[in-house]
Amino acid sequence: MSLWALAMTLAFVAAAMALSIWQRLGLEKDMVVAAVRATVQLLAIGYVLKFVFHVDHAALTAAMVLLMSVVAADNASRRGQGLAGRFWRVWVAVMATEIATQGFLLAARVIPPEPAYVIPISGMIIGNAMVASALFLNRLRGEAQARRDEMTVLLSLGATPRQASRAVVKAAVKASMIPTIDSTKTMGLVQLPGMMTGQIIAGADPIKAVRYQLLIVFALIASAAITTMVLGALTYGRLFNQHQQPVV
Known part of the structure; x- marks a missing residue:
């Protein structure tokens, strides 16, 4: 162009x-x-x-991935106003997702350990994890506020904060995963994804482009699930104070 x-x-x-x-x-x-x-x-x-x-040095590739994760965590954590320490919790969840998904792709030799593969795929994984984290935090606050009385009753009956907030976290996880799942269901019918489209425009064989796109699609489903579940495990405790009372 x-x-x-x-x-x-x-x-x-x-x-x-x-x-x-x-x-x-x-x-x-x-x-x-x-x-x-x-x-x-x-x-x-x-x-x-x-x-x-x-x-083509591993240190520079790692630095790029680290920078993307920090920016993603900073952006997503803004949705969790009122939750202390949310930045680090989001960053840990994003990095756990990146390590798990990208580590598997490299260990299984699905992609070569080259910056041209690692950085773009990491960008898609981290970007999806960022969106899932932002949706999770936003929904978590809403659910916690709506179910404050329910959590208070459960706590008064002897439930632990984890047990009292289980329904809240579960609802937040499900809500944050819906966009990824829905977009996957309509892929190829409603939209041609960016990676596939870019490869086709660049002259790649459409079937080969589809294979790479499926790689990304499957990785994104895993990234949304891992990110939200890890973030839920790290965040539910911030819904309560030191006296195990709801604070959101």
């Missing part, structure tokens, strides 16, 4: 801004900021990845 062709796609942003002005939504500034940030960030990461791929 030429720079001129890329510049022409700014028409989409202009059209969205025109619709915002027409409907008086007040989103024009946010759209400009989003477009500029996306451009700068993608160009910057493009040059960084070019350097990392060229050097």
Whole structure:
């Protein structure tokens, strides 16, 4: 794609801004900021990845994965207002997911241990884990507030905080996994996923592209499950104070 062709796609942003002005939504500034940030960030990461791929050193690859996990944890933890220590809990859950899924892919030799494979796949796994974490924290707070009296009664009857919050955590886990499961159900019918589409546009055989996409799909299902369950185990205790009383 030429720079001129890329510049022409700014028409989409202009059209969205025109619709915002027409409907008086007040989103024009946010759209400009989003477009500029996306451009700068993608160009910057493009040059960084070019350097990392060229050097091909495990330390640089690990640093990239660590940076992605920190940014993901910081973004997702903002959904857990009121829960102390949420950043580190989200980061541990995200890294546990990354290590489990990416570690399996490398150990089973599904993908080679090269930056060109590890970093993009890690980005998809960590990104999905970030979304699942944000959904989990948001739903956890809502469920805890809605079931505060229920948890109080259970505690008064002798239940432990883990037992009292089991229904709350279970509901949050299920809600955070639904988007991943639903998108998987309609894949190939409603949408052609990004990785598959990119490979096809680049000239890859569609069947080979499908195989790589299925790899990602299966990894994302696991990542959503691992992230939310680990985060649930690490977070449920923050719903109570030192006297085992609900605080959310």
